[in-house]
Amino acid sequence: MWIDRLLESRTTQATALAAQFAEQRHKLLAQNLANIDTPDYHTRQLDPGAFQRSLHEALDEAQTTRTRRLKLRGNRQFQTGPDGRVQARPSVNPAPNVLFHDGTNTRLEQILADVAGNSLSYEMSMNLLRGRFENLMTAIRGRTT
Numbered sequence: 001m002w003i004d005r006l007l008e009s010r011t012t013q014a015t016a017l018a019a020q021f022a023e024q025r026h027k028l029l030a031q032n033l034a035n036i037d038t039p040d041y042h043t044r045q046l047d048p049g050a051f052q053r054s055l056h057e058a059l060d061e062a063q064t065t066r067t068r069r070l071k072l073r074g075n076r077q078f079q080t081g082p083d084g085r086v087q088a089r090p091s092v093n094p095a096p097n098v099l100f101h102d103g104t105n106t107r108l109e110q111i112l113a114d115v116a117g118n119s120l121s122y123e124m125s126m127n128l129l130r131g132r133f134e135n136l137m138t139a140i141r142g143r144t145t
Contacts, residue, residue: 010062013070013084014055015128020086021051021078022122028090029115036108043111044090047077048121051088054078 025046035041058070058080072080081087 008068010059010068010070012129012132014059015125015132017055017070017072017080017086018051019122019125019129021046021048021088022118022125024086024088025118026115026122029111029118033108033111033115036111042092044092046088046090048118051078051086 025048028044028046032043054072054077055070058072062068062070069084070080072078072086077089077091079087
């Protein structure tokens, strides 16, 4: 049906996958922050650059093969599950130089900067999705109020 094609466009899927990635990354950053004082804890990460490359490859593949469904694959860290959601496998951050006295490599300033940047990414994805659905509702209603 034509409404399915509107709701499941590659652009909408890519934006939804970006929001799912930001959500999972935010949970991971919260875990890193919660364990900041845990001895021998090493921060884990989900690399936004690697996710963006995976998403770009999925978009290119979908366009080349003319498929509607985006599939993240070929990357050990990010894949699309059977339900179409992002499945991310975090990696452990190596120590930047030296571990702290308690065996951790956690830096509060870096975690807070990552949280702020990730929040902006999530908000941008959600605003794009909201705008997409508001435009569809406007088209369905046939008026702008």
